[in-house]
Amino acid sequence: MFTGIIETVGVVTDILVNGSNKSFWIKCTLASEFKVDQSICHQGVCLTVENIQNDTYKVTAIEETLKKTNLNDWRIGDKINIERCMIMNGRLDGHIVQGHVDATAICTSKLDAKGSWEFTFSYPFSFAHLLIEKGSIAVNGTSLTCFNIKENSFTVAIIPYTFEHTSIHNVSVESIVNIEFDVIGKYIARMQSLK
Known part of the structure; x- marks a missing residue:
């Protein structure tokens, strides 16, 4: 669950294709605070952190996600909005965002x-x-x-x-x-x- 209040902007540094899936490596100032299995919102899309290397981390989008979002259009160098999931004892400054693009x-x-x-x-x-x-x-x-x-x-x-x-x-x-x-x-x- 997210709030829609963007924390930082990341940059796509690499894109890997594996069958019908695409993996993205993203450079981000918050990467060192992330952990594997954490849900992060990317341009409004909830994706799971799979790997972290210094200030860069990897996420993968499956075919269903690629069909319903603009992730297929991402290119190396693109800037993307990043938000970590909300803390339940924090303020809801935006509105309830699921990271499930309609x-x-x-x-x-x-x-x-x-x-x-x-x-x-x-x-x-x-x-x-x-x-x-x-x-x-x-x-x-x-x-x-x-x-x-x-x-x-x-x-x-x-x-x-x-x-x-x-x-x-x-x-x-x-x-x-x-x-x-x-x-x-x-x-x-x-x-x-x-x-």
């Missing part, structure tokens, strides 16, 4: 709002019932508030701190991002569908 979205607009930035994303219409005005969404693992909700698009505003300290500054028009809808909204939608 879909990918495409950036359709990136606007410099003179002190902040506004990004608009299009996403599959089949998820439209899970978004509400001023509700929470995780974009590449970052907890954000969405607004200007349309049938298949939403906008988020990014403050300077988030722009500088996450990988959102690398997102441009046509970039593909991972999105996870609010888990509480998903449970409510499920309960309503069974009535």
Whole structure:
């Protein structure tokens, strides 16, 4: 379980293909604090640490994960958002993020709002019932508030701190991002569908 508050940005240093799986070596300032078997959120995707070597560690994504996320698009040198799992006696500064990506979205607009930035994303219409005005969404693992909700698009505003300290500054028009809808909204939608 995560909060969507990014701790650091890592860099992909190597990519290995093994059958239908891909393994990624990631350089990160927090790597020395990680341990094997620990769950870490990468661009919104929960992956398990398999190996640690100094300031670099290895994770593997299976075919199912590669199909539902943007991990197949990762390249050596890419910067990615990193967050360790939440501590249950800590503050929930963002919202509840599981690291289970629901879909990918495409950036359709990136606007410099003179002190902040506004990004608009299009996403599959089949998820439209899970978004509400001023509700929470995780974009590449970052907890954000969405607004200007349309049938298949939403906008988020990014403050300077988030722009500088996450990988959102690398997102441009046509970039593909991972999105996870609010888990509480998903449970409510499920309960309503069974009535």
